[in-house]
Amino acid sequence: MKINRRDFLKHSSCTVATLATGIGLKSALAQTEQFPVIKPKKVIILAFDGMDPRLCEKMMAEGRLPHLDRLRKQGGYSTLGTSIPPQSPVAWANFINGAGPGSHGIFDFIHRDPERQAYPFYAAAKTVAGQGYLELGDHKMQLNFWPFNHKPAQTILKRQGTPFWDYLDRAGVDSTFYCLPSNYPPSPSLYGHHRCVAGMGTPDLLGTYGTYQHFAEDGPEETQTEGGGKRSKIYFEGETSLPVTLLGPKNTILKEPVPTQIDFIVHRDSQARAAVIEIQNQTVVLNEGQWSEWLKLDFELSMPALMPDKKLSGICRFYVQEIAPNFRLYATPINTDPSDPAIKLTEPEQFSREISQKLGLYYTTGFQEDHKALSNEVFTEDEYIVQSEKVLQERLELLDHAVSNYDDGLLFFYFSSTDMQAHMFWWDSDAKHPIRSTPEAKKYFQHLQKLYSRMDAVVGDMLKRYGSTAHIMIMSDHGFANFGRQFNLNTWLRNNGYLGPPDCTAVLENAEWSQSRAFGLGINSLYLNLKGRERYGIVEPGREKEQLLDELTAKLKALRDKDGRQVIRAVHRTEQAYSGPALHYAPDLVIGYSRDFRASWKTCLGNITDEVLLDNTSAWSADHCMDASEVPGVLFSNQPIAAANPSLVDLAPSVLTKFGLPIPSEMTGRNIIKT
Amino acid sequence: MSLLIQLITGTNIVTNALGGFFLQPVAVLPGWLSITAISAVLGVFLLIIFKYTSNQKAIACTRDDIKANLLAVKLFKDNIVVTFRSQVKVFAGAFRLLFHSIVPMLVMIVPVSLILAQMGLWYQTRPLQPGDAPAVIKLTLNDALQTWPQVTLEPLPNVKVVTGPVRIVSKKEIVWKIEPVEDGYATLVFHVGDQIFTKQLAVGNGFMRLNPKRPGPQFSDILLFPLEKPFGPNAEVQSISIDYPERPSRIYGTDWWILYFFIASMVFALLFKPLLKVRI
Secondary structure, X not given: OOOOHHHHHHHHHHHHHHHHHHOOOHHHHHHHOOOOOOOOOEEEEEEXXXXXXXXXXXXXXXXXXHHHHHHHHOOOEEEEEOOOOOOHHHHHHHHHHOOOHHHHOOOOOEEEEHHHOOEEEEOOEEEXXXXXXXXXXXXXXXXXXXXXXXXXXXXXXXXOOOOHHHHHHHOOOOEEEEEEOOXXXXXXXXXXXXXXXXXXXXXXXXXXXXXXXXXXXXXXXXXXXXXXXXXXXXXXXXXXXXXXXXXXXXXXXXXXXXXXXXXXXXXXXXXXXXXXXXXXXXXXXXXXXXXXXXXXXXXEEOOOOOOOOEEEEEEXXXXXXXXXXXXXXXXXXXXXXXXXXXXXXXEOOHHHHHHHHHHOOOOOOOOOOOHHHHHOOOOOHHHHHHHHHHHHHHHHHHHHHHHHOOOOXXXXXXXXXXXXHHHHHOOOOOXXXXXXXXXXXXXXXXXXXXXXXXXXXXXXXXXXXXXXXXXXXXXOOOOOEEEEEEEOHHHHHHHOOOOOOOOOOEHHHHOOHHHOOEEEEOOOEEEEOEOXXXXXXXXXXXXXXXXXXXXXXXXXXXXXXXXXXXXXXXXXXXXXXXXXXXXXXOOOEEEXXXXXXXXXXXXXXXXXXXXXXXXXXXXXXXXOOOOOOOOXXXXXXXOOEOOOOOEHHHHHHHHHHHOOOOOOOOOOOOOOEOO | OOHHHHHHHHHHHHHHHHHHHHOXXXXXXXXXXXXXXXXXXXXHHHHHHHHHHOOHHHHHHHHHHHHHHHHHHHHOOOOHHHHHHHHHHHHHHHHHHHHHHHHHHHHHHHHHHHXXXXXXXXXXXXXXXXXXXXXXXXXXXXXXXXXXXXXXXXXXXXXXXXXXXXXXXXXXXXXXXEEEOXXXXXXXXXXXXXEEEEEXXXXXXXXXXXXXXXXXXXXXXXXXXXXXXXXXXXXXXXXXXXXXOEOOOOOOOOXXXXXXXXXXXXHHHHHHHHHHOOOO
């Protein structure tokens, strides 16, 4: 039987303590400690992404969140100030550093590289290409040993600054984080007291943020890629399909990388409304509407002659949507196998294997609820609910495991359900829903409220188990709002003469930089084309810049929709909103939308539409990328909240204070819990 | 049925009885202990068989020859002709040793195969457990059948059928997905037309003797899955298999147990070699 570090420590601690006391080593050990010995304490943080204070307050008033309401009545409730802008990577990085974007350098999902003039890249992590290789036929081998010393490609976490668990780690306080966003690849523990399972931002085995594969008899002849997925046609001869190809990760050992693939066969029994899938010596039997368990799949990477092929282990689940007349099969994104991970999923690396030994296989990608499948109409709402429920069940099992393995120190546990289901099902007004009838919109919003009640039960269970011995905090990074109207910032900039030429259709394709003074990229970011900073900048720093910022701010705030509603609630000057050493990629203005408004889908990557304001027609019908004041999060605590207007950046200092550690000068937050 | 198949089927009756008796402790001992004990006993037993079925005198002679030639290589290392000739003789000696092993090998191959098949019933897979992912049962029909018979699986109290029967027309197979509910052995009863066919199912923790497949009239299958009587060549059903989970251990787990057995039995055989005065 394998024993993990925690079990080992637990079993051996008594023996060690006895020996140490008995032979007088206790004082010697204490003297060798660099840092003060902290009395074991328990702090548990349950994070419900996107849990909204308005809805919580309404449901508490109706008696539907009894456990949270109990905390509220004890003085342990407040709204929680979110980040500017209230986007998840930014908000969670604020939580991690106990300071704003100026400390961690994440300002939006997408940043632009000023040296490459508006070149967009993912803000939270980057992949650095490998250096050097040996050519062998069609292959290029990277040999990371002497005398070759090639450097393989690697993914680097771009969040800057010091995460607060580093201070705990150094002080010998154990901390374990499950599914923490904005921490992929998971940062290392220097002293061995920190463990983490990476959350949002973790890619699937294809290197994307989740690519489902869909096979249908009415699918496209050639495999078609759509945002977040691929569609293919499946052919049947009688009741058995021709070989179907499941695409895997690219074989980057080849000079010209091509995707690996696994062929499988489907046999259907139209009479029994069931199918049998045969893949890599595994037989999967599924009724119509049934999901398979996780399947382990080996993707073979061909190697040069005489060398054995490499294998990458992935996991996937199948879902048979329809047997006949139009056979439809959904395959989840190929997740990294936690029992044999090809990428670093956890800190320490062994941690994912330990969890897998106890719980079996589980989702490892950052975005686990397949919202893209719903947005692309591969799923119906009810199918999305079933898939999301599978994610939630796994998460609840993981929580149970986490609690069973928790002794003291900090335990952080994250739930994505409240966010990913809210994006698709939140609708708290009688206005027309983007894609649903009013009764349907109400029905699915009710589903979301039931989910809140279930989360309340999770809190109740935690309070029952640890309420008297641990400080328990329940928090969310932001709230939620309807997203009925979308605003194309770049269209507005072009129409108002800030972005040229007048017939420009896409910032990244045909913007004329000598005629452009501002552009938008990402969800909330507006950049000036500043001379000396942007490669082809034309706006002079100083007076011209200040005037332009004032002008843009005033005009944007004055914008009204056709029914007279204010589109933009606030425009933040980043030099006023942010401070710290990591401002290199900061935009010049952060657009804070009013509730019901958000940046349009097209403008995020610089595309321009005919209209400035248009209806949102996506199943993604609610959002939080508005103004920070519109979508605060929640904070509940079983100890009174002592400070007014707490914010995300205050949580890390509060945890450090709880463990008797000083608040580092880099943190801008404060302790908000009564000590 | 061919004579060979009848012979192996008959032999299986005996080995099942012996295996059931001698390997019974596997059910209660820790896996590493039981397989080590079996390896020790069989290592010594096979060593004794080797002693009495091999030409010990010739082996001793050959080994002396090899030693002499190795000595010659050392003594006459300056003389390339002698060194080369001695090396050739060392190789020839090694081949002669192999030749002397042929008879004992031939004698042992049958009992060792039967013993391994019996051990496989314990170590190769583990029984289903309540709470496991559903397991697949596959029934293969006789190719000669012209029409699909009505096939049903009788309900059992300790097994829940999740999906099925599902027909794979092109392969003449019918599959079910089942979930075990209670520990214990059970007999799955299949009605195929007006015929009844059975298959044993094992549900429980730890070690249970289980047969993943009730075979048809194929020699290799009958050898590998000896516990249940094979189906005849004219039977409507040609095999029934259960997809038992792998046993996760690098000592007594799926596929590893056989490697461990060979290494451990060799180690014990080498340890007992001087005591039993065996030349190998």
